[in-house]
Amino acid sequence: MKRLGRSVFWLFLFTLWTASCQDRPGRFDDEMFWSGPYVLNRHIYYLERYSGRVVILDPADENEPVQEIALGGEDAARSDSADWAMAFVFPEKDRIVFVSEAARSFHILDDENGEILWTVPDLPKEFSHFAFSPDGRWMVGFRPDTEWDSAVALSDGADGRTLTAESYAFNDDASIVVNSHMLMLMDLESGAAAYPSLKKNDVPIERVLFTGSFLICAEAETCGALQAEEMERVLILGRSRLWILDPNEGADARADVIPLSMNAVYRATGSRISGNMDDEPDKDGGVDDRESLFLFSDESADVVAVNLLYDRDEDRLGYSINKLGLPFAVRDVLPYRDGGKSYLLALSGSRDAAVVNVDSAAFQTLSLPIAARSIHPRLDSEGRPAPVLYGNAGLVMAKLTNLAVLWEKNLTVAALGFYPQNLIFTEDGQAVAVDETHLAVVDLASLEASDLDAVNLELTRAGEDRILDAEKGRLYLLGLDYSDDEIAGRLSMLTFGGGGLSEKRVDVKDPAGSLYLMQGAADGEDRLVVPHEGVEGYLSVIRADGGWARTYRGFLLDRDLF
Amino acid sequence: MKRNTFIVCCIAAFCWLLPASAFATVGHLKLLLDSTYTLDESMDGVTEDQYLMGGGLRLEFEIPYGFSAGLEYTYAAKSGDVLQDFETEFRMHSPKLMLQWRYGVREWFEPYILALFGADFDRLEIREEDWGRLKRVEANWKATAGAYLGAQFQLKRSWIESWGVWRDFSLGLFVEVGYVYHQPFAVNLKAEPNVDIDGAGADGRKLGDLDASGPALRGGVLWRF
Numbered sequence: 047m048k049r050l051g052r053s054v055f056w057l058f059l060f061t062l063w064t065a066s067c068q069d070r071p072g073r074f075d076d077e078m079f080w081s082g083p084y085v086l087n088r089h090i091y092y093l094e095r096y097s098g099r100v101v102i103l104d105p106a107d108e109n110e111p112v113q114e115i116a117l118g119g120e121d122a123a124r125s126d127s128a129d130w131a132m133a134f135v136f137p138e139k140d141r142i143v144f145v146s147e148a149a150r151s152f153h154i155l156d157d158e159n160g161e162i163l164w165t166v167p168d169l170p171k172e173f174s175h176f177a178f179s180p181d182g183r184w185m186v187g188f189r190p191d192t193e194w195d196s197a198v199a200l201s202d203g204a205d206g207r208t209l210t211a212e213s214y215a216f217n218d219d220a221s222i223v224v225n226s227h228m229l230m231l232m233d234l235e236s237g238a239a240a241y242p243s244l245k246k247n248d249v250p251i252e253r254v255l256f257t258g259s260f261l262i263c264a265e266a267e268t269c270g271a272l273q274a275e276e277m278e279r280v281l282i283l284g285r286s287r288l289w290i291l292d293p294n295e296g297a298d299a300r301a302d303v304i305p306l307s308m309n310a311v312y313r314a315t316g317s318r319i320s321g322n323m324d325d326e327p328d329k330d331g332g333v334d335d336r337e338s339l340f341l342f343s344d345e346s347a348d349v350v351a352v353n354l355l356y357d358r359d360e361d362r363l364g365y366s367i368n369k370l371g372l373p374f375a376v377r378d379v380l381p382y383r384d385g386g387k388s389y390l391l392a393l394s395g396s397r398d399a400a401v402v403n404v405d406s407a408a409f410q411t412l413s414l415p416i417a418a419r420s421i422h423p424r425l426d427s428e429g430r431p432a433p434v435l436y437g438n439a440g441l442v443m444a445k446l447t448n449l450a451v452l453w454e455k456n457l458t459v460a461a462l463g464f465y466p467q468n469l470i471f472t473e474d475g476q477a478v479a480v481d482e483t484h485l486a487v488v489d490l491a492s493l494e495a496s497d498l499d500a501v502n503l504e505l506t507r508a509g510e511d512r513i514l515d516a517e518k519g520r521l522y523l524l525g526l527d528y529s530d531d532e533i534a535g536r537l538s539m540l541t542f543g544g545g546g547l548s549e550k551r552v553d554v555k556d557p558a559g560s561l562y563l564m565q566g567a568a569d570g571e572d573r574l575v576v577p578h579e580g581v582e583g584y585l586s587v588i589r590a591d592g593g594w595a596r597t598y599r600g601f602l603l604d605r606d607l608f
Numbered sequence: 609m610k611r612n613t614f615i616v617c618c619i620a621a622f623c624w625l626l627p628a629s630a631f632a633t634v635g636h637l638k639l640l641l642d643s644t645y646t647l648d649e650s651m652d653g654v655t656e657d658q659y660l661m662g663g664g665l666r667l668e669f670e671i672p673y674g675f676s677a678g679l680e681y682t683y684a685a686k687s688g689d690v691l692q693d694f695e696t697e698f699r700m701h702s703p704k705l706m707l708q709w710r711y712g713v714r715e716w717f718e719p720y721i722l723a724l725f726g727a728d729f730d731r732l733e734i735r736e737e738d739w740g741r742l743k744r745v746e747a748n749w750k751a752t753a754g755a756y757l758g759a760q761f762q763l764k765r766s767w768i769e770s771w772g773v774w775r776d777f778s779l780g781l782f783v784e785v786g787y788v789y790h791q792p793f794a795v796n797l798k799a800e801p802n803v804d805i806d807g808a809g810a811d812g813r814k815l816g817d818l819d820a821s822g823p824a825l826r827g828g829v830l831w832r833f
Contacts, residue, residue, distance in 0.1 A: 070652035077692045111811060553804040578802060581693050581736060583813075586802045595805050600797030600813035607690070608650040608795050608816030 073607075076124065080602055081132065083585065085575050086139045086157040087566025092583065092602060093144055095130040100144065101601055102160045105564070105573060105587040112601045113160060117144055117153045136185075137178050139565070141234075147172075154237070157566070164237035171241075173230045177254035179278065184293045186254050186280055187230030227251065229282070231293055240297035249284040256280055257354075260337050262363065264356050277363065279354070281339070288341070288352065290365060304365055306341070306350055338404070340390060342376040349376055349392060351404055370402050372409060377419045380433055382446045391449070393435060395419040401450040410450045415459045416440050422471050427491065434477065434490060438465040441477060443493050460493040462486055470514040470521075476542055478521055480512060485521075487542055511561040515572065520590065522574055524554075524561040532556060537574065539590060550592045563590075614749075621679055624705045634776045635678075638666040640828035642682050644788055648819035654698045654732065656688035660820055668706060676708040680724060684820075694734050700790075700820065701729040702752055716764050722756040722784060730793050732818065750791035758784025760830060778832040785825050792819035 082092035082101075090103040098117040105111060117130070129148035136142070141163065144153045152166040173187030227244040244251075261274035282289040282301065291301035339352040349370040357364035374394040381390050381404070388404035396417050402409040418435035426432035426445075435442040440461040449456055464486075466479035477488040511524045519542040527534040535557035539550045554576050562575040564587075572590040583602030588595040642662045652658060662684025668676040681704070687697040704726030710718045732746040762780035769775075795815040801808035 070656060070658070071649055074653045074656075074690050075692065112813070555802040555804075576803075582797060584799075588803055588805075592805060595801065595803035595808040597799050597802045597808070597810040599799035599810070600815065603691075603797060603813065603815055608653050608818050 078581065078602065080581070080583075081130075083562065083575065083577060084133050084135055084142055085562035085564055086135060086142055087564055088157050089160045090562075090564075090575060090585070090587075091133070091142055091155070093130055093133050094602075097124040098130045098144070098146060100155070101583070103585075103598060103601060104160065105596060105598075106567060106569075111598065115160075115162070117162070118146065118149065134176060136182075138182055166232070166237070166239050169230070171228050171230070175254070177256065177280075179256040179280075179293070180258040181278075183234055184256065184278075184280070185230075185232040185234055186256075186293075187232070188251050188254055188282070190251055190253070229254075231280075231296065231299065233293075233296075238296070240299070242291065242295075242297055242299040242301070244282065244289050244291075244301050244303075246287070246303045249287045251282055251284050253283040254280065255283065257337075257339065260354075262337060262354065262356055264358055264361070279363075283341070290352075302365055304352065304367060306367070338381065338388070340379050340381060342379055342392070344375050344377065347372050347375050349379060349390065349402070351390075368407065370404065370407050370409070372400050372402065373411060374398050374400075378421045380421045380423060382431055384446055384448065389446075389449070391421065391433070391444070391446075393418050393421060395437070399435075412450070412453050414442060415454070415457065416442060416461065418442055422477075424471075424475070424490065434471075436469055436477070441469075441488060441490075441493065443490065458493045460488055462488075468512065468514070470516060472514075472516045472519045472542060474519055474542075476519070478514065478542065480521070480523070485540075487547060511559060513561055513563045513574075515563065515565070518572070520572075522561060522563065522590070524557060524559070524576065526557060526559060533579075535576065537561075537576065537588065539574075539592060552588060552592055552595070554586060554588075621703065621705065624677065624679070634670040635833050636666070636668045636670070636676070636830050637833065638668070638782060638828055638830045640664050640666060640680075640682070640782075640826050642684065642824060642826045644684070644820065644824040645822045646820050647822040648792075650792075650816055650818050651698075651820055653690045654688055654696045654818065655686040658822075660684045660686055660698075660700070662700070664702075666706065668708065674709050674711065676706075676710065676720075678706050678708075680704045680706050680726075689737065690734075693737055695737050697733045697735075698818070699731045702726060704752065704754075710760075716762050716780075717759065718762070719757070719759045720784075722758055722786070723754070724756075724788075725751075725753040728752045728790055728820075730790075730818070730820075732795060734795075734797075746793065746795050748793040750793050752788065752790045754786055754788035754824065756784040756786030756824070756826070758782055758786075758826075762830070762832065776832060778830075780830045780832070781827070782830055783825075783827040785823070788821060788824045790820040792817040792821075794818075 077096065079095040080092045081095055084091040088104065088106070092101045100115050100117060102113045102115065103111055104113065125148055130144060130146055133142055133144045140157050142155050142157065144155070146153070149167070150169040152169065153162055154164045154166070155161065156163040172189060174189050175187070177186045178184070228241050229244070230239055231242055232239045257279045259276050259278050262277055263274050278293060280291050280293050282291070286306045288304040288306055289301035290304065291299045293299065337354040339354065341350040341352060349372060351368050351370060353366045353368070355364050355366060370390065372392055376392045377395040379390050379392045381388065383389070390402040390404055392400045392402060397414045398411060399414050399418070400409045400411045414435065416437060416439040418437040420436055422434040422436065424432055424434060431446050433444055435444060440459060443458040445456040447456070462479050464481055464484045467481045469477060469479045471477050475490045477490055479486045479488065513522045521540040521542070523538040523540070525536050525538070527536070533556055535554040537552045537554055539552070541548050556578045558577045558579050560577055564573040564575060567573055574588045574590060576586045576588065578584040578586065581602070582600050584599045586595060586597045640663065642664060644660045646658050646660055651660065662682050664680060664682030666678060666680040668678030670676050682702045683700070685699045687695065689695050704724045706722060706724050708720050708722045710720035712718050728750045730746070730748050730750060760780055760782035762778045768778055794817050796812055797815055798812035799810035801810045
């Protein structure tokens with residue numbers, strides 16, 4: 047009996063001792079490295095960068111709002127480094143791409159159902175920047191050159207791991223430039239990816255743009271909408287160089303190279319092709335054999351007109367350029383037609399402006415009543431172009447008919463009286479100017495600024511984050527008040543319409559300071575997302591009419607931790 | 609609910625102790641150390657190892673047929689960290705009723721079997737390490753029970769009598785091994801509506817169940833009176 051008791055006692059002690067040597071399960075020591083929130087139209091995503099886990103929050107699902115998927119598969123091991131490098135959201139906020147550095151793969155999720163749509167494996171290069179065609183069909187991935195990239199590529203190149211460099215060349219006789227000139231060209235309708243390479247790659251890629259679809263004819267004389275061919279081109283801009291390629295050619299795409307002859311980084315007039323305003327597809331002969339694209343730069347006083355002209359001999363689209371010299375570096379341009387001739391209105395960012403005859407390159411400099419740096423194209427009530435030129439001081443409405451001659455007679459000015467941090471245009475013809483203490487709504491038809499200082503922005507709370515929904519004429523402002531121990535937030539939801547403005551305010555506790563908009567809910571009501579401080583997953587979703595709200599907490603820990 | 613549970617515990621303790629003390633001839637006061645090896649992995653997240661250490665006090669009265677009855681209070685606490693971002697602190701107060709049957713092998717050596725049953729008042733705090741913000745406090749009353757084999761060693765009666773103190777006085781040591789069951793409690797990261805509108809809702813998440821049950825080793829000193 048004694049021996050048995052003694053044996054039980056020592057066995058118990060031995061069990062305790064051996065058990066104490068065990069480490070606790072690794073899941074308790076896992077570091078969490080969440081990226082997010084990525085707010086799309088219907089779902090909110092977070093990416094855990096060590097494991098590739100994606101937490102998907104669906105505010106429309108009241109029973110099971112949190113789902114989780116493992117991008118690398120349920121059995122994929124957690125990596126020692128944050129291999130799940132990043133995520134990026136499509137412009138329409140209908141898809142999101144998660145990137146695995148270790149597997150060199152893209153995982154594209156469809157936000158409609160929160161499921162993986164395509165996986166693109168075996169990426170030949172690291173693509174860090176992306177451009178999307180206006181119709182949402184094409185995505186181009188590229189990697190612009192930076193000093194850091196150059197250093198990495200050079201050092202990596204020595205041991206054979208040339209991740210970013212494909213070529214080495216001298217640029218400006220000053221530095222060695224390395225830059226990958228392999229693109230990722232992805233058809234977003236099929237998920238097929240191609241990797242065309244660019245010729246003459248001694249100049250780094252800076253920017254990629256799309257022309258958008260345009261109609262062009264082989265012969266101008268017999269051209270009509272029926273004869274016109276729909277085309278689209280990708281514009282790849284480098285310092286003093288332009289590559290143009292047809293995305294429909296896929297991996298076989300061979301880019302035309304156009305030297306711009308100027309050492310400057312050019313911008314185009316938005317992502318859509320601008321220029322030939324004679325095109326009227328609804329009329330016979332309304333489409334011709336030429337389109338023009340204007341490139342300009344903060345660094346150069348030259349605007350480059352790139353003419354896309356159908357080459358009947360080659361039976362393909364050809365290109366030519368002509369330079370329009372101006373006395374100042376250009377901040378924005380607007381091509382227009384007047385009296386059968388092509389003109390370009392160019393702004394310097396100060397009061398200086400110019401009207402240029404595109405065909406002859408003759409220009410006339412003019413002075414604006416206020417400094418303007420950007421042009422908002424619009425049509426007046428009779429369908430005539432009536433762009434708005436704007437800057438910090440206010441807005442100028444311009445009538446384009448005989449603009450160079452009439453000039454000031456064609457301009458209508460609205461001074462704001464304050465310097466807006468944001469000037470945004472709604473689709474129903476209003477401009478909304480906001481700074482930390484002011485909000486003004488300008489009716490563009492009459493250019494009269496409403497005195498809306500009565501909309502008290504709660505000065506100490508204004509200005510943390512703001513979102514404009516131009517389509518619906520809504521502005522959302524998130525302001526913070528740090529005066530108490532606890533950060534207080536106020537969400538102002540302003541709606542413009544019918545010449546009036548209405549505001550609904552909602553107090554939000556402990557906001558982190560950022561604001562997101564979800565626009566794809568099944569009930570048609572948009573939702574706002576306000577993250578709160580905390581690494582456990584903590585945010586509130588608020589319906590944009592202020593009629594519903596829900597706070598979610600702990601969804602990044604929700605995995606049977608204990 | 610918690611207040612009601614506390615009142616029920618107090619009434620139970622009173623009802624238990626009153627008849628026991630009425631039959632009592634000899635009492636014991638025991639100061640004990642308690643070490644529980646928690647079998648469930650859930651405690652690893654809180655304690656970083658699988659031991660839960662604590663201490664307590666037991667008051668028991670000898671009643672006929674070799675039985676003793678009384679009260680015991682133990683307290684255990686442990687802190688740790690989890691997921692490298694959160695500090696945890698777990699505390700457990702356990703008032704219990706006890707019933708013991710001892711067999712006097714010698715006057716100085718008495719093996720016994722012991723049963724305990726009562727309540728745990730568990731409290732878990734989870735804080736964000738970087739900011740020190742209190743993220744969650746869980747506090748729950750849960751049931752507990754335990755069964756032990758033990759032995760107590762007392763000074764020989766001849767030694768005590770030589771000191772000239774009263775007849776039932778003695779000092780000693782005790783050790784006991786057994787198994788303790790703690791009813792698991794759910795750890796919820798509850799949320800409150802952070803948006804000031806009518807009908808605003810909140811959705812928290814359950815992080816799991818915390819279970820501190822397991823084999824236990826206890827020991828301490830006793831004072832017989």
